[in-house]
Amino acid sequence: MRIVIIEDEIKAAKSLAGLIAKIRPEATVETMLHSIESAVAYLNTNPPPDLLFMDVQLSDGLCFEIFRQVKITSPVIFCTAYGEYSMDAIKSNGVDYILKPFSASELEAAFTKMDNFRNFFQQREQSDWLELIRRLDKPESKTSFLIFHNNRYMTVRTEQIAFIYIKYDAPYIVTFQQQKYIISQTLEQLQAQLSPRQFYRLNRQYLINFDAIKEVEHYSGRKLAIHLAVPAEEQLTVGKDKMTQFLQWMENR
Template sequence: MRIVIIEDEIKAAKSLAGMIAKVRPAATVETMLHSVESAVAYLSAHEPPDLVFMDVQLADGLCFEIFKQVKISSPVVFCTAFGEYSMDAIKSNGVDYLLKPYAVADLEAAFEKTDNLRNFFQQKSAQPDWQELIKRLDKNEGKTSFLVFHNNRYLTVRTDNIAYIYIKYDAPYIVTFQDQKYIISQTMEQLQSQLSPRQFYRLNRQYLVNFDAIKEVEHYSARKLALQLNVVTPEPLVIGKEKITQFLQWMENR
């Protein structure tokens, strides 16, 4: 089995390749690509691989741009933190997904499903409707509200009123535009998967920010960016060099 990995984080790509080697020793990872541009160039010039592992957010934009520029005839396993609605959309088109962080059991299940659907993908009439998939994924708006418990009461916090979410003492806190803070009993990964990836961006392990909360972005140093929000944050928000391109693409592609 010939495999192509499209993942902008080099460490994540190598880790996935290592897991693949353990789960499917006979499989060959032909290449690891890190951007929309490099993926389009490679897939346009080479025979379709047997399987593609594709991250949704790449260094120069969302992976959906790849499908608009080159025909994909291979089954695709998406690697993503998208919400459940997107996962249903992907599954309904005969592909699978890995929810980050990866687990070996999830990878094994993805291979098993791909094996079962191999004949499906080989039939022209059964090719997945990528354009419909793209439309459905692009419309992912995430949850509209979260239920929180505060001062012995259950309150509803609208998602569009969340300025940012941050971790304090290993617990996530929702912070509204009115600077109200609510602890929530979910992990940061669970929260991220339920939020619109167009509206919220994961700066680092500790912070998820709402696009509407960003007041300005400036160069912090030659290799970093500093964010200033419309609300006060417990500490300065800095984006490292490895995420600058992806962040600026997120800011632009809206």
Template sequence: MKILIIEDEIKAAKSLAGMIAKIKPEAVVEPIQQSIEGAVAYLSAHEAPDLIFMDVQLSDGLCFEIFRQIKVVSPVIFCTAFGEYAMDAIKSNGVDYLLKPYSAADLETAFGKIDSFRSFFQQQSQPDWQELVRRLDRNDGKTSFLVFHNNRYITVRTEHIAYIYIKYDSPYIVTFQEQKYTISQTLEQLQSQLSVKQFYRLNRQYLVNFDAIKEVEHYSARKLALHLTTPTPEPLLVGKEKITHFLQWMENR
């Protein structure tokens, strides 16, 4: 049994590989892929694995971009901290998911489900990945967020958000009017509720609104610098591994 892990956090990937080795000692774990680009290249050049464990948030974007670029014929178990809109789409296609943080018991249960559905995956009927991508593309996200500020509850319209960032482990919403609000959700939870066409996850600290991007320039041979209409606490840089995906996101409006 060949298993491919697509996960951008190498520590998490190695931990998963270790659990797989204990539960399925006969399994062969293929070289770990940490990005959309790497996963597409590997799947294009190698025979399809028997099973794929795929993190939703990768270093160069959401994993669903993989299904846009290449035909995936293997069953997939998604590893994710995403919200219900993603979970509904994933479950509707007959595949399983592991909600982070997951345990060895969760992994055993997932393997049990995959084993019971093995005959299904070996027949001509395959999960409709393109329908999954279409459903996620149609997600327009939340229209507003409720925040607590100055002893009052305030509704912040999503269209008024320039960017969201993490400071000292706390997420802050910053509007185009430079108003700043704390919010009691993780950046991953917030990302899962926002339109993937409108908001981009630059890194583990920043989510930016397309409408807030004033200009993009070459910072160096391997990075881009973003300048927003609303000031940010520090320079915003796009690393080499994300440049292609980011520019595609900018272009495909």
């Protein structure tokens, strides 16, 4: 089995290749590509691989642009940090995805599904992929969250949320009115339900709303300092490894 990995984070690509080698030792990772541009160039000049692993957000944009420039006939397993917003569209087209960070068992399950549907994938027309792209480009996101606060239930609309953060292992929603509510979901679950266009995962503790960003400035050690309209309890920064991705997220509105 010939595999191509399209992933802009080199460490993540190498980690995935290592897991593939353990789970499917007979498989060969032909190349690891890190951008839309390099992926389009490779796929247009080489035979289709037996399987593509593809990150959703690459260094130069969303991976869906690849489908607009290349006729994809290989099955694709998406590796994404954005989770369930695309699940229905992807699964209805027979394509799987694994949510970062993923386990060996999740990768094995994705391989099993690919094995079961390999012939189906190879017979899909380009129009099917384009329909998938259109549906993924317009994901459905949560519009509000149910909160239990002061012994009563209430809803907080997503546009009211300035940021969500973890404190003492508990997630808190902070609104633009500087109200703070604890919520009984993990940060990963909340991120999966919010629009990746509107909310960005800065780190393991903070998920911020684009509309809450007041100012971004260069910080020591090749970092960016993020200043929000609603004060956070600590200085928020983006490291150099995520700087390009963060700035592209801000630009691609």
